[in-house]
Amino acid sequence: MTTTPTISFTRTEPYRPPADHVRLQAEAPIAQVRRPDGRKVWVLTRHEDVRAMLMDTRFSSDRRDPRHPSHQPYMGPDYKPGLIEMDPPEHTALRRSLIGEFTVSRLARWRPRIQEMVDDSIDAMLAGPAPVDLVEALSLPIPSLVISELLGVPYADHDFFQRNSATFSRFDATPDERVVAVTNLKAYIADLVQQKVKEPGNDLLSRQLAAGVTPEDLGPIGFLLLIAGHETTANMISLAIATLLDRREKLQVLRDDPNLTIGAVEELLRYFTIAEVGHQRLALTDVEIGGVLIREGEAVFGLANIANRDATVFADPDELDFTRLARNHLAFGFGPHQCLGQNLARLELEIVLATVLRRMPTLRLAVPFEEIPFKENGPNYGINELKVAW
Amino acid sequence: MSVRIVADRDRCVGAGQCVLVDPDAFDQSDEDGLVILTRPTPGAGDEIARAREAVTVCPGRALSLTSPE
Numbered sequence: 001m002t003t004t005p006t007i008s009f010t011r012t013e014p015y016r017p018p019a020d021h022v023r024l025q026a027e028a029p030i031a032q033v034r035r036p037d038g039r040k041v042w043v044l045t046r047h048e049d050v051r052a053m054l055m056d057t058r059f060s061s062d063r064r065d066p067r068h069p070s071h072q073p074y075m076g077p078d079y080k081p082g083l084i085e086m087d088p089p090e091h092t093a094l095r096r097s098l099i100g101e102f103t104v105s106r107l108a109r110w111r112p113r114i115q116e117m118v119d120d121s122i123d124a125m126l127a128g129p130a131p132v133d134l135v136e137a138l139s140l141p142i143p144s145l146v147i148s149e150l151l152g153v154p155y156a157d158h159d160f161f162q163r164n165s166a167t168f169s170r171f172d173a174t175p176d177e178r179v180v181a182v183t184n185l186k187a188y189i190a191d192l193v194q195q196k197v198k199e200p201g202n203d204l205l206s207r208q209l210a211a212g213v214t215p216e217d218l219g220p221i222g223f224l225l226l227i228a229g230h231e232t233t234a235n236m237i238s239l240a241i242a243t244l245l246d247r248r249e250k251l252q253v254l255r256d257d258p259n260l261t262i263g264a265v266e267e268l269l270r271y272f273t274i275a276e277v278g279h280q281r282l283a284l285t286d287v288e289i290g291g292v293l294i295r296e297g298e299a300v301f302g303l304a305n306i307a308n309r310d311a312t313v314f315a316d317p318d319e320l321d322f323t324r325l326a327r328n329h330l331a332f333g334f335g336p337h338q339c340l341g342q343n344l345a346r347l348e349l350e351i352v353l354a355t356v357l358r359r360m361p362t363l364r365l366a367v368p369f370e371e372i373p374f375k376e377n378g379p380n381y382g383i384n385e386l387k388v389a390w
Numbered sequence: 391m392s393v394r395i396v397a398d399r400d401r402c403v404g405a406g407q408c409v410l411v412d413p414d415a416f417d418q419s420d421e422d423g424l425v426i427l428t429r430p431t432p433g434a435g436d437e438i439a440r441a442r443e444a445v446t447v448c449p450g451r452a453l454s455l456t457s458p459e
Contacts, residue, residue, distance in 0.1 A: 055449075055450075055451060095403070097422075100423045103415075103419075103420065105405070105418065106420065216439065327407060327447045335449055335450070338403055342405060383400060
């Protein structure tokens with residue numbers, strides 16, 4: 001009798017997906033394994049299989065089902081699920097009510113404002129002493145400023161809002177500190193929604209209310225938009241800049257041709273694919289994927305980080321190539337749940353990279369690359385602290 | 391023979407990937423974010439190549455190409 005192996009979802013080398021994921025893709029691309037907590041799960045590691053699974057609504061995102069791999073005890077029958085925790089048709093209607101805010105052309109209007117925010121942060125860095133922690137000075141503030149302006153957080157509340165969202169994503173926050181920050185933010189957003197009911201502004205929350213969303217339903221939407229777009233984008237900013245400062249030849253490629261910035265953003269997204277655990281679903285019926293039968297009630301993880309290194313789709317997948325412009329990567333997922341804010345993340349990354357390269361030509365790592373504290377135990381890969389100088 | 395882009399708006403998830411691939415051929419509705427075909431018949435070779443890429447990257451598998459028999 002064979003035993004089901006337990007696999008790790010932890011990265012040990014910054015530029016490689018978790019070693020167990022690499023091994024599985026080579027040896028057993030569709031395998032049933034145990035998560036570190038002992039529960040059994042199917043893991044998919046091939047690009048084609050992950051896409052097929054994420055497209056197929058027989059694989060459910062509804063976390064209220066106790067069999068779902070992301071189910072939590074507090075998600076009872078009365079639990080109000082967030083956008084990422086529901087299936088069609090409930091999910092389709094809610095997503096369509098929001099996605100008009102995140103279209104490519106709508107977001108393009110944010111470009112000058114985001115540029116201003118990035119310039120202000122860089123002005124502040126250049127005016128102060130070096131070395132400085134880039135995570136605190138740039139990676140975390142930019143997405144926080146952007147999302148708070150999108151949601152319509154009044155300027156006077158920025159400090160409170162940023163402090164609590166920073167605590168939420170800070171690596172050394174204690175569980176208690178985290179709970180306090182989340183509670184504060186949820187209460188804050190509920191209050192903010194009430195404020196928008198009384199005094200509508202030119203912001204997402206006010207527009208949702210005007211479109212008929214109830215304040216009770218809007219709170220969780222606001223909270224999801226806040227947390228989904230904050231730490232993830234910050235992680236990518238830090239990883240992108242650390243990589244360019246470590247691999248100077250890649251930095252030079254971008255300096256020589258700034259038009260490659262869009263290609264660099266796309267490639268860095270593919271290369272890092274920071275969601276370590278991947279995309280989690282529950283099979284609602286027996287489904288065959290890649291010739292393997294997955295049975296009703298079984299949990300499935302689509303491991304996007306290794307699927308994005310699938311050599312049958314990406315030639316030389318471990319090579320970081322800014323001219324590749326492979327848009328078919330899975331860094332934002334695939335299927336009906338593909339990241340709502342992906343084009344906002346792209347825009348922020350593009351502006352940050354282009355501006356840092358232009359305005360900080362002597363930027364360098366202030367610690368050896370090997371000593372950078374990477375996030376090795378979180379759901380998303382990233383960097384806890386990135387000391388830089390210029 | 392001319393090729394035509396077909397969009398199934400019921401399958402569209404509004405991710406905007408097609409717009410990134412070819413902003414001259416695709417747009418999104420401001421209301422629901424769903425795809426709008428602004429140039430359903432690609433002309434030159436690179437327009438067809440971009441249309442094919444849009445079909446490949448579409449996360450809702452909402453796009454396809456048809457060519458007349």
